[in-house]
Amino acid sequence: MSKDTRLRFQTRRLGAAGLVLTAALPCYAWGADISVTSAYLSPEVYWYPQNGASIQDHGNAALAGSAELFTYLPRNWSLKATPYGRVDFVDDNRHRVDFKELDFEYFHNSHIVNIGLRHVSWSTVEAVNVLPLQVADVINQRDIAGDPAGQDKLGAPSMRYAYQAESMQYEVYALPWFRERTLPSREARENPTRGQLEFDEDDALFTDDRDNHRLGYALRVEKVTGEVNLAAFHYDGYRQDPLFVPGAEPGHLRPLYYKVRTTGFTVQGTAGSWLYKGEFAYNNTEESNSRYALPTDFFAAVTGAEYTFIRPEEQADLSVFAEYIYDSRGDGALGTPFDQDLFVGVRWASNDYNDSTLIVGAIADLNHSAAVYHLNFKRRLTPNIAMKLTLRGYDPDDSDPLYPLRDDPLINASFTYYFD
Incomplete structure (x- = not known):
């Protein structure tokens, strides 16, 4: 481990320790x-069977763990x-000590206040579980x-109200902080520069000029009925996926984060065995004095449908789905590889004690002869042990x-392992 990496890891560890104390002191008082x-505690392995560049490894192995603590105040x-x-x-680069959530919540009648670190998901589509798409998932x-x-x-x-x-x-x-x-x-195999x-x-x-301390904000209104869930949202802050520009040293790239105002809506509705879903957003790139080219205003969307075959109770469910992915930035240097793609797949759920789930899908690029294939299988082996294969x-x-x-397959x- 290099000196810079050790310093970064220690800084993250000290930051996490500070957050622990921040949370613990009021609880103690x-x-x-x-x-x-x-x-839980989870060993995991990433393995790439084929050879990559000479500097790249065949994979990595890690040990991860987490706990969820809760208390009334x-x-x-x-x-x-x-x-x-x-x-x-x-x-x-995969070392991490952090909080997935550190959330103080106030609840009274119909009013809720949250302060801290939170996970927020506004997405409705299946593709967001395979790709880092952030059409409506704009907070995290x-x-x-x-x-x-x-x-x-x-x-x-x-801070949420x-x-x-x-x-x-x-x-x-x-x-308050991006x-x-x-x-x-x-050395990582998923480094796109090999x-x-x-x-x-x-x-x-x-x-x-305020870097990642620039204050951002977001608004959302959600309407829920028996068969349709409709929500509109607005986000003002940095775009989550950065551009990359030449670094200070040869062979290095620096992330460049630019400001956007994102306005959109999500919809999810049912009609018998059909589930319709979509998320749509218009992104207004804020003007800046940056000497680097930025994307102009762009529109992004994911929309599709899912059909579930009706099965007797306690039998496995089988669903098929198709979703269209669009991004007007295109697939150039200022865009995304997933600018006009079709995602099709099948989901199988056992609905039994083992809670097995299998998702098989393919993402086809409609502008190129290209595809991404994906398989995800989850199964509970014992009351305390679950496995996941991707x-x-x-x-x-x-x-x-x-x-x-x-x-790089x-x-x-x-x-x-889940602790009792």
Whole structure:
């Protein structure tokens, strides 16, 4: 482990310790009774069978663990804390000591106040469980170094006020601190430059002089009826997925975060065995004095449908789904590899004691001869042990942005032990 990496890891550890003390002191002062609602320890392995660049490893192995703590506090307050740690035995960029959530909540009648780190999901589509799409999921940053598929989220520092009416919910978020994306190391197989360039994630650029301390905000209104869930939202802050510009040293890239105003809506509705869903957002790029090119205003959407075959109770469910992914930025340097794609798949759920779930899908690029294949299987082996297996493969042509990943099919396996 390099000196800089050790320093970064120690800084994160000290920061997490500070958060623990911040949470623990009021609980101690009030004599709160803290309960552990869940806890787990999980060894995991990422394995790439084919050879990559000479500098790249075949994979990594890590040990991760987390616990969920909860306590009631005086005057209608409560605290939920979810400390999380991961130690990787190969890739230093995957070390992490953090909180998934550290959330003080006040609840009175229909009024809710939250202060701290939170996980927030406004997405309705299946594709967000495979790709780091952030059409409607605009609050949390993604831990790409920890999970290349982008499913692991970093807790978002926020202050939230919500009002819950009979069929409506109103939310206001103040976002005082923007969290930067964690990125793969030069040796990581999911590094899109095949080990040629290093990401300087600790030397990020921002289009605002206040850097990541610029205050952002978000608004959301949700309407729930018997068959339709409709929500509108607005976000003002940094775009979560950065651009990359040349770093201070040759062979290095610096993340560049730019400000956007994102306005959109999500919809989810049922009609018999059909489930319709979609999320749509218009992103207005805020003007800045940045000397680097920024995306112009762009529109992004994911929309689709899912059909579930009716089965007798306690038998396995089988669903098929299709979703269309669109992003007007295109797939150039300022865009995304998933600008016009079709995601189709099948989901099978056992609905029994083992709670087995299998999802098999493919993402086809409609502009190139390219595809991404995905398989995810989960099963509970014993009351305390669950396993997860993920397979992913790429089949791009030489004009597709994912072409550098052509030799990087992935096998990811983890076994999680849940403590009683």
